[in-house]
Amino acid sequence: DQQVKQNSPSLSVQEGRISILNCDYTNSMFDYFLWYKKYPAEGPTFLISISSIKDKNEDGRFTVFLNKSAKHLSLHIVPSQPGDSAVYFCAARTNTGNQFYFGTGTSLTVIP
Amino acid sequence: NAGVMQNPRHLVRRRGQEARLRCSPMKGHSHVYWYRQLPEEGLKFMVYLQKENIIDESGMPKERFSAEFPKEGPSILRIQQVVRGDSAAYFCASAPTYRDRGEGYTFGSGTRLTVV
Numbered sequence: 001d002q003q004v005k006q007n008s009p010s011l012s013v014q015e016g017r018i019s020i021l022n023c024d025y026t027n028s029m030f031d032y033f034l035w036y037k038k039y040p041a042e043g044p045t046f047l048i049s050i051s052s053i054k055d056k057n058e059d060g061r062f063t064v065f066l067n068k069s070a071k072h073l074s075l076h077i078v079p080s081q082p083g084d085s086a087v088y089f090c091a092a093r094t095n096t097g098n099q100f101y102f103g104t105g106t107s108l109t110v111i112p
Numbered sequence: 113n114a115g116v117m118q119n120p121r122h123l124v125r126r127r128g129q130e131a132r133l134r135c136s137p138m139k140g141h142s143h144v145y146w147y148r149q150l151p152e153e154g155l156k157f158m159v160y161l162q163k164e165n166i167i168d169e170s171g172m173p174k175e176r177f178s179a180e181f182p183k184e185g186p187s188i189l190r191i192q193q194v195v196r197g198d199s200a201a202y203f204c205a206s207a208p209t210y211r212d213r214g215e216g217y218t219f220g221s222g223t224r225l226t227v228v
Contacts, residue, residue, distance in 0.1 A: 004154070036219075043116070043203050043219030044155070089154060098168040099145075099157030100217075 003027045004092050006103035014111050019077040021106050023090035026071065030092040034100070035064060035075050038087045048075070080110045116206050118220035125227050131191040133223045137206030144187045146179060149201045161187060194227045
């Protein structure tokens with residue numbers, strides 16, 4: 001029962017260009033969404049979040065967009081840098097739940 | 113992720129043995145979450161604990177798995193009679209407040225369990 005899906009296992013982007021990572025969800029009760037970044041042999045680290053009452057949140061080079069009607073969110077990184085190369089997970093939670101539901105991750109490679 | 117300490121980093125167990133995974137939360141954090149990542153999958157919630165209490169164990173397998181977070185010492189995830197399917201990365205996260213929105217989650221570096 002994969003309630004959060006990341007359909008692209010990998011993505012390669014040239015340095016300086018935009019990276020767009022996508023995430024779809026099925027549970028309409030989700031009201032909070034996050035993106036985590038993970039390097040090999042490390043735990044995930046929080047990157048950016050968005051509440052369901054918003055459709056966009058921006059933090060420096062990172063912007064998350066939420067389309068509730070399509071149950072879709074995306075993470076835009078611009079400009080992409082080699083240090084952004086990592087696995088990116090989207091995660092979601094309901095207002096009453098204790099757990100986050102994670103997608104399967106997208107491995108981003110930024111080519112210098 | 114230096115704040116949440118998980119040990120061991122790597123653990124190899126033979127089928128039928130017990131595995132004990134330890135998690136020391138960040139200083140000041142009294143809420144601990146355990147997640148498991150199977151190969152080629154995302155992280156899946158297992159259990160949420162506060163000091164001396166299990167708050168939500170809806171993600172824990174019904175048998176062989178248990179968790180505790182005693183008043184003193186680290187949180188322990190215990191897997192009895194391990195099987196090959198238990199091979200995974202186990203991550204612990206801690207948070208300072210109840211139902212933290214997620215930004216306050218700090219993950220440890222994980223314990224990679226291999227069952228041979």
